[in-house]
Amino acid sequence: MGVSNRTYTLRNCAFAVDYSHVEGPTNIVVEDGFIKHVGKEVEGDELECSEYVVMPGLVNAHTHSAMTVLRGVFDDGELHEWLARMWDEERKLTREIMAVGSEIAVIEMISSGTTAFVDMYFNPDQIRDISTQYGIRARAGPTLMKDKSVDETVRELRALGESEFFRPIVNVHSLYATDLQKLRELRDNLNRGYHLHIHLSETREEVFQIKRRYGMFPVELIHREGLTERVHGVHLGWITSWELNYLRSSIAVTHCPTSNMKLATGGAFPMKEALTQGLNVTIGTDGAASNNSLNMFQEMKMAVLLQRHNYWSTGITAVDVFRASSVNGYKMLGIRGGEIRPGYVADLVLLSKYEVYPLTKERLLSHLVYNPPKEVEKVIIQGKIVYQKNDFRDRLKKLLEKLSLYL
Amino acid sequence: MGVSNRTYTLRNCAFAVDYSHVEGPTNIVVEDGFIKHVGKEVEGDELECSEYVVMPGLVNAHTHSAMTVLRGVFDDGELHEWLARMWDEERKLTREIMAVGSEIAVIEMISSGTTAFVDMYFNPDQIRDISTQYGIRARAGPTLMKDKSVDETVRELRALGESEFFRPIVNVHSLYATDLQKLRELRDNLNRGYHLHIHLSETREEVFQIKRRYGMFPVELIHREGLTERVHGVHLGWITSWELNYLRSSIAVTHCPTSNMKLATGGAFPMKEALTQGLNVTIGTDGAASNNSLNMFQEMKMAVLLQRHNYWSTGITAVDVFRASSVNGYKMLGIRGGEIRPGYVADLVLLSKYEVYPLTKERLLSHLVYNPPKEVEKVIIQGKIVYQKNDFRDRLKKLLEKLSLYL
Structure with a gap:
């Protein structure tokens, strides 16, 4: 060479x-x-x-890399049914098998032109090591869910450290799988500079559950809690038009077209309005249990197709999705790329x-x-x-x- | 070996x-x-x-193979705008370049696991020769459009002959690009045993144009003209629920999810109801100018995803689309495969x-x-x-x- x-x-x-x-x-x-x-x-x-x-290189803005292990295990449930099954399956996963799953995912991603990815799972330290070993850029961190304390989350986050390729982030599974009180504690415990990666307004069920519980829609709630500037919100198939404005100063929003279709969320990520409002729109494959591919080329195609289908218009083009998967992805990572x-x-x-x-x-x-x-x-x-x-x-x-x- | x-x-x-x-x-x-x-x-x-x-092997139930030449030439128009542009481009195509385009398509299809395809274009004799040379099953034939006489169409059809791999079919571009009178003449000129391959109820514009012109919806018209049993209808994103019944004895119906999404037809091929009514549902990539891939694996995935998105339900599964792309495709060809x-x-x-x-x-x-x-x-x-x-x-x-x- x-x-x-x-x-x-x-x-x-x-x-x-x-x-x-x-x-x-x-x-x-x-x-x-x-x-x-x-x-x-x-x-x-x-x-x-x-x-x-x-x-x-392409940036996969949202995945759960270790889930290659669960690829094909349950394809035929809608999101909340599927998620319950995944949580069952995940209780059986050892750290050893998660390391195998994430390494397989990294091989799949690199060999299909992905140069960076954002991960949400239970093995951020393994992601740090695997990404450093393969020389692929990665962001991962502890995931705040119901069964995890804020102290534990913060401790894990601080222990992760960073490398040339890896930087830690804060993962919050979702507003529905986390107590608001915990989210507030987490916020108050951290400096301003963190990257908060969260599933947001993915399903109607989520939107109405949050509205019922807190009197607000999910993105509205994120805004009220002063989290907007830290947020990297994923899915947003059910975001309202008037909430988009709240995400203008967010790190990024991520469209996962295949996952949304496969899990029949029925959502329509409003890419046209998001672009018009100047949001940093990115694209992600989601995990291998809900896609089931980690190929970002395929995901770009899926994004433009789904957008055209939803709008009955060819307004979204190849340029839009290529930009979302390249320069916008790097912007999210804070890298000029x-x-x-x-x-x-x-x-x-x-x-x-x-x-x-x-x-x-x-x-x-x-x-x-x-x-x-x-x-x-x-x-x-x-x-x-x-x-x-x-x-x-x-x-x-x-x-x-x-x-x-x-x- | x-x-x-x-x-x-x-x-x-x-x-x-x-x-x-x-x-x-x-x-x-x-x-x-x-x-x-x-x-x-x-x-x-x-x-x-x-x-x-x-x-x-997988059966690509609808393509325009020579259009690999036009891949990427114009991606950003809705169907009727796109079609006008394609017709312009096609006037420039020589027979030599069509042969090149179709041979490239055959290489792409075979090397991605497709063992048979149904073609609609201006070079059926070349399809006969190329398919025989590569040993891939093909169906192609003259295409009846406004500028072609029925005599010419019938003569071309009869001259095609058949081989171990190739059988001639009758292509009718669409009800909107053909005079009804010609379609009737064609029908009366042919034996009962022909395979009539036609774009059908692809867009709202088509449906309302046909309704305005003939007082009937497209499939309804096909039925009234006594063509049902010969028909292989493609797209059907705008078929009405009550027209489905008319296609129960048809050769096949073909879903082309990528093409419909890319051209923003907004249509929703009713796969669930079509299967319930016992229609022979197949899947096609359409041509390389409206997909732009000829890979049937990708098309199966696209089909299940689009169906789930449209129904907000995971009712359509991998089995359904695999069946549509294999056994149903062979049934359409009259082969036990x-x-x-x-x-x-x-x-x-x-x-x-x-x-x-x-x-x-x-x-x-x-x-x-x-x-x-x-x-x-x-x-x-x-x-x-x-x-x-x-x-x-x-x-x-x-x-x-x-x-x-x-x-």
């Missing part, structure tokens, strides 16, 4: 494409983990890229140009969303090549052997 | 799975293109299959067991629908191995070169 140097060039890329522009052929100079030049410059080691299309421009982090995905066709500058972004390649060729994170096609096959077989002992 | 014999055995298949049952490990004996035994028997040559899961049982045609797809996990008998069908493998390993049609992983790569590159000259 010859890219051991801290400076190298992806030379002669057939195209470089991000949500806002397509260039090609072009060189991309990477230095110390960041894009230094895009154009004619060549510096340091060289990697011949004439057979590749280069795009930014998701575009192929000098100064942006070198989180890049290389695809075979023979798999995106008819290959023209005008059609390229369409292919990435509507007919992406079956596999990616290489993945670069923070300037480091962390994946090349067929990597991790033997490791995956070993993990599947471990998994089969558990089943 | 050692399967030159007319009799051979897929030995030690990890699992054999169809919509109704999963078995494994098991042997499958193939003789003269048909499944002879499923169980312990071994006859003829042997192919070791312990690393494979075997399933029936789509199940792994003695007497059924040996149209089989072999998958790596390492790509469908956690691998248990109970979860296997779920994986095929919700998280299918990225690639299939082998495809068998009429007992013949027509595809092995990585086949056709060089051929595809050559076709893309030809295509690039046209762009």
Whole structure:
């Protein structure tokens, strides 16, 4: 490969494409983990890229990685029925099997072009270690639910530490699975700088339960509790139009189209209005028990399709969902990434140009969303090549052997 | 491979799975293109299959194969606007480029586990030749539209002939793009045994245009004209509940979820009621300009997701869409296929067991629908191995070169 140097060039890329522009052929100079030049410059080691299309890595804004273990275990229940079953299944999971599940998920995500993910589960310390080992960016943290104290949550959070790739966040399962009192205590115990990741307005049942209990809709309640600026709210299929305004200063909102459809929540994430109001819209696969894939290319396609179906309009386009899955995802993480421009982090995905066709500058972004390649060729994170096609096959077989002992 | 014999055995298949049952490990004996035994028997040559899961081939019940050429050319219009643009683009297509487009489509379909497809386009003779060359089952025929006479259509149809893999059908674009008078003439010119493939009740605009013109809804009109038993109706997102009854004796109805969503037709194919009434429900990708993929695995997933979203219920399951894409597809073709049982045609797809996990008998069908493998390993049609992983790569590159000259 010859890219051991801290400076190298992806030379002669057939195209470089991000949500806002397509260039090609072009060189991309990477230095110390960041894009230094895009154009004619060549510096340091060289990697011949004439057979590749280069795009930014994708950010999976919401998943439960260890749930690969529960993939396919129960597909035919609506959300609250499904959740009850999952909670039963989860009581049986050991830490060992969660580590296997999350590592499988990380392999699936990296090998399908995902360079960062936000996780909610019971094994944030394992996520820290696995993400650091694979060199994929991750956010995870303790999950506040009914059976967990605030003290315990805060202690766990502080013990997590951070690495080049990992930063801890606060997970709150949902308003319905947490006491408001606990949420307040948690808020009062933490500094302002935390990232609060929460399932929000996912079902009608949730919305009406919260309204009945607190006299307010979920997002309205989050706003009243002064949590807006910390919130990363997920699903929002049942958010009211007038609540959207409350999320303008939130970290991000995440659309999980496949999960919502599979669990028949009937929700309609209002992407058009969210974009108009300037919310930071991102996309997530959700976990492997409610999708059941962790492939962000497929999720982008699903998002644009579901939005068109709900609005009876083609107003949402490939550009919108690609932007949501790249630059908006990086914005949520507090990283300047998701575009192929000098100064942006070198989180890049290389695809075979023979798999995106008819290959023209005008059609390229369409292919990435509507007919992406079956596999990616290489993945670069923070300037480091962390994946090349067929990597991790033997490791995956070993993990599947471990998994089969558990089943 | 050692399967030159007319009799051979897929030995030690990890699992054999169809919509109704999963078995494994098991042997499958193939003789003269048909499944002879499923169980312990071994006859003829042997192919070791312990690393494979075997399933029936998938039937793509509706596509426009040559439109791979137009993939990504115009993604952001609603159906009638999109169609006007496609008709413009299509006037520029030469026969040479249509042949390239259809061959690319056939490669994409075979290599993603599709063993048969129904095509509507301007090159049925090319479909006959390409399908015969690749050994994939196909149905295609002349397309009756405003600018084509009935005589010409009938002449073209009769000239097509048939092969082991190909049979001619009659394509009628739609009731709105055809004169009723012509449709009647066509009907009166043909024997009873033809397969009439038509876009039907796809948009509100179509439904109200037909109602205004003829005083009837589209399916109602088909029924009045005595065409029901010949009809293979596609889309039906706007069929009324009381019209479903008219299609009980039709050849098939086809759901194209991705296309409907992408073109924002807003339609809701009533799969639950169609199944309850005993209609032969099938699934199609539609063409590469309105999907933009020809992968039937993805289409099965899309179908179950869209159905759940529309009904706010998980009533439609993986079994329903797998059945629609296998056994129902074969029923439409008049072939006993789509199940792994003695007497059924040996149209089989072999998958790596390492790509469908956690691998248990109970979860296997779920994986095929919700998280299918990225690639299939082998495809068998009429007992013949027509595809092995990585086949056709060089051929595809050559076709893309030809295509690039046209762009």
